[in-house]
Amino acid sequence: MLELKDLELRVGTFALRASCDVDPASRIAVIGPSGAGKSTLLMALAGFLKPFVGNMIWQGVDITKTDPSARPFSVLFQDNNLFPHMSVAQNVGLGLRPSLRLSSEEAAKVDDALTAVGLTGVGGRKPAELSGGQQSRAALARVLVQSKPMILLDEPFAALGPALKIEMLDLVSDLCAETGAGLLMVSHDPEDAKRICDSTILVADGIAHAPTATDDLLSDPPEALRAYLGK
Numbered sequence: 001m002l003e004l005k006d007l008e009l010r011v012g013t014f015a016l017r018a019s020c021d022v023d024p025a026s027r028i029a030v031i032g033p034s035g036a037g038k039s040t041l042l043m044a045l046a047g048f049l050k051p052f053v054g055n056m057i058w059q060g061v062d063i064t065k066t067d068p069s070a071r072p073f074s075v076l077f078q079d080n081n082l083f084p085h086m087s088v089a090q091n092v093g094l095g096l097r098p099s100l101r102l103s104s105e106e107a108a109k110v111d112d113a114l115t116a117v118g119l120t121g122v123g124g125r126k127p128a129e130l131s132g133g134q135q136s137r138a139a140l141a142r143v144l145v146q147s148k149p150m151i152l153l154d155e156p157f158a159a160l161g162p163a164l165k166i167e168m169l170d171l172v173s174d175l176c177a178e179t180g181a182g183l184l185m186v187s188h189d190p191e192d193a194k195r196i197c198d199s200t201i202l203v204a205d206g207i208a209h210a211p212t213a214t215d216d217l218l219s220d221p222p223e224a225l226r227a228y229l230g231k
């Protein structure tokens with residue numbers, strides 16, 4: 001279990017509270033109005049933002065002060081963060097070893113991850129030589145190669161067209177099913193949540209609420225979500 005214990009996150013004058021249990025094996029969407037704190041929550045989980053108050057507990061162990069690389073999460077933010085001067089395989093390899101001095105076993109893992117996302121044979125290309133969808137797949141391979149128990153995605157497919165976005169969401173869903181990884185995915189689109197997430201965390205009015213069944217939440221949205229959905 002991932003426990004958020006009386007967490008308070010602060011960025012400038014903004015504050016977000018979270019106190020709930022999260023099933024690390026499930027697929028969870030994080031939705032809410034713009035500026036509500038969705039990215040802030042992910043940044044704190046990933047270890048890039050120190051909580052002002054409270055603790056994060058992973059399987060009974062306090063990870064509040066654990067380095068990002070030692071946390072049970074791999075993270076993908078919106079802009080993919082592929083380095084243009086490196087090959088696709090090197091970009092993926094960074095997920096395993098920043099020095100890129102990979103053992104043959106690690107190099108094989110990179111190949112496996114590229115295959116899993118449908119990029120067999122393109123490891124030698126530079127990111128600019130890939131389409132937008134292929135770049136998203138490469139970024140996903142870097143997440144996958146880390147074999148972490150949970151994947152954190154912050155609107156990684158927002159720049160893709162609707163058909164490509166659906167393709168990527170389904171790929172994420174399949175990869176989670178195959179690897180057993182859990183998912184926490186920030187999205188602006190409730191349809192994304194409906195498509196691949198069993199439960200949803202609503203972030204609104206300074207609170208990251210406990211995960212609720214996605215269908216229940218969206219069929220009978222609370223006031224804060226209703227306004228956001230335009231209902």
Ligand SMILES: Nc1ncnc2c1ncn2[C@@H]1O[C@H](COP(=O)(O)OP(=O)(O)OP(=O)(O)O)[C@@H](O)[C@H]1O
Nearest residue numbers: 011012013014032033034035036037038039040041
């Ligand atoms: N560096 C910063 N300094 C001060 N305030 C910040 C900083 N970064 C973010 N904020 C504020 O923190 C709040 C939460 O931002 P956050 O990016 O987490 O929201 P969000 O829900 O992810 O928004 P969006 O959906 O628009 O991406 C916002 O009100 C934002 O203005």
